[in-house]
Amino acid sequence: MRLHLFEWEDQAWFPASLRAAMTSYLVTDYGITPLPRLWADCLSRFLSRDGVIEIVDLGSGSGGPVENVVKELAGRGFKTRVTLTDLYPNEGLQFKTDAASSMRYWPEPVDAARVPAALPGIRTMFASFHHFRPQLARGILRDAFEQGCPICIFEGTSRTPAAIASALLIPLFVLLLTPLVRPVSSVQILFTYLLPILPLLIFWDGLVSQIRTYSVHELAEFTRELQSSRYRWETGLIEIPRLPAGVPYLIGWPA
Ligand SMILES: C[S@@+](CC[C@H](N)C(=O)[O-])C[C@H]1O[C@@H](n2cnc3c(N)ncnc32)[C@H](O)[C@@H]1O
Numbered sequence: 001m002r003l004h005l006f007e008w009e010d011q012a013w014f015p016a017s018l019r020a021a022m023t024s025y026l027v028t029d030y031g032i033t034p035l036p037r038l039w040a041d042c043l044s045r046f047l048s049r050d051g052v053i054e055i056v057d058l059g060s061g062s063g064g065p066v067e068n069v070v071k072e073l074a075g076r077g078f079k080t081r082v083t084l085t086d087l088y089p090n091e092g093l094q095f096k097t098d099a100a101s102s103m104r105y106w107p108e109p110v111d112a113a114r115v116p117a118a119l120p121g122i123r124t125m126f127a128s129f130h131h132f133r134p135q136l137a138r139g140i141l142r143d144a145f146e147q148g149c150p151i152c153i154f155e156g157t158s159r160t161p162a163a164i165a166s167a168l169l170i171p172l173f174v175l176l177l178t179p180l181v182r183p184v185s186s187v188q189i190l191f192t193y194l195l196p197i198l199p200l201l202i203f204w205d206g207l208v209s210q211i212r213t214y215s216v217h218e219l220a221e222f223t224r225e226l227q228s229s230r231y232r233w234e235t236g237l238i239e240i241p242r243l244p245a246g247v248p249y250l251i252g253w254p255a
Pocket residue numbers: 009010023026027058059060061062063064065085086087088110111112113125126127128131
């Protein structure tokens with residue numbers, strides 16, 4: 001059963017510096033997993049190599065896996081221009097750009113359930129769809145469907161006993177990987193090693209994220225009323241080599 005428990009990152013009053021430290025850790029965490037490559041594999045099936053692909057990422061945090069996904073896409077010959085957005089934008093993030101990709105962070109808050117018309121493009125959500133309760137989740141899908149916009153939802157968690165149990169390792173990973181976080185802030189170091197509340201906060205949000213993750217069946221159910229010959233949906237599990245649980249995805253695409 002899915003439980004929509006409390007996550008620190010979702011709270012408007014939560015200190016921006018701690019939220020940024022938590023999402024910066026996530027960026028490093030993705031870097032050691034095969035997820036960016038697997039997500040790029042899945043996305044590639046829908047993309048065209050003609051022209052520049054405009055991507056609007058929702059619930060971006062500190063960028064999550066986007067930079068790595070874009071690099072993977074560039075390696076496959078796709079050119080992209082990405083706009084990162086968040087309800088609580090992480091201001092001041094800098095990204096490397098090259099001939100194949102450019103990235104910017106939208107400075108205004110963007111609610112994933114109400115994407116402004118000023119941001120056209122393929123909508124992506126990496127590890128953020130579980131932040132929305134069913135009614136809002138349906139609203140996000142309906143908005144993309146009615147506007148004829150592609151939407152690609154990828155989760156990095158799954159609501160299986162093995163994945164939920166694996167969350168117990170999060171504090172250890174936070175202690176081991178924090179030296180790799182770039183750029184690293186004094187808040188990151190202070191609250192990881194001197195007063196170790198970040199390992200606990202990240203553990204809690206990681207555990208709750210697994211418990212909140214929609215199953216493939218639930219994702220497909222959300223799309224049941226959003227059917228048209230002009231738009232198609234695909235749901236599935238992305239298998240992760242050597243791990244028992246795959247991670248769910250949902251893609252909506254104009255036919
Ligand atoms: C797990 S975090 C970061 C996700 C990021 N894509 C990643 O992979 O690291 C989830 C993000 O969702 C954002 N968020 C929460 N509610 C939101 C909403 N209604 N609209 C947009 N973003 C939201 C939070 O601010 C947070 O940055």
